[in-house]
Amino acid sequence: MTGRGGVVLMFGAALVCALLSRWLGVGLLAGAGFAIACALAAFATRPADLLTIAVSPPLVFFFATVLAEIVDALGQGSLLRALTVGLLTSLASTAPWLFFGTLLVLVITVFRGLPANVRELRGKLVGVRLFEKEDNENPVRWDESPTTTAERRLHHGDVD
Numbered sequence: 001m002t003g004r005g006g007v008v009l010m011f012g013a014a015l016v017c018a019l020l021s022r023w024l025g026v027g028l029l030a031g032a033g034f035a036i037a038c039a040l041a042a043f044a045t046r047p048a049d050l051l052t053i054a055v056s057p058p059l060v061f062f063f064a065t066v067l068a069e070i071v072d073a074l075g076q077g078s079l080l081r082a083l084t085v086g087l088l089t090s091l092a093s094t095a096p097w098l099f100f101g102t103l104l105v106l107v108i109t110v111f112r113g114l115p116a117n118v119r120e121l122r123g124k125l126v127g128v129r130l131f132e133k134e135d136n137e138n139p140v141r142w143d144e145s146p147t148t149t150a151e152r153r154l155h156h157g158d159v160d
Helices: 003-024 027-044 047-055 057-073 079-112 114-125 149-153
Strands: none
Touching: 003 027, 003 047, 003 057, 027 047, 027 057, 027 079, 047 079, 047 114, 057 079, 079 114
16 A cells, blocks of 8 residues: 555544544553554555655654544533543553554564665755755846946946
């Protein structure tokens, strides 16, 4: 599957497991489901997209948890309070599973060819210099004086 498909797999499994964890009262389900989805995505993603899978678990986990908390807090009186307390509680309780899932993805993708993807990206970025000063940055030089006598006679409003 593609990198996007792997991200969708992780997100969908994390969201479903987080919702089931809240509704069934089984805290282990949210984290374990996320870790299993991370391993499946890392194994099923094609080698060219391993870099996408390697960097996405924390963001996927966060958005799945936020969406699950929004769905869970909809029926309660104060949405903002329920969302804030629920989000902080669920992120704190499932943080070890986030670290485990991310580590699992990194270990699997390293053995499947992640270093080659990083080398390829580095090779593509070698020619790109973000902060290098350009030679032709300012093609109009106002501080240079004219060199010939004909050019010296012309004033700012005059035309050749």
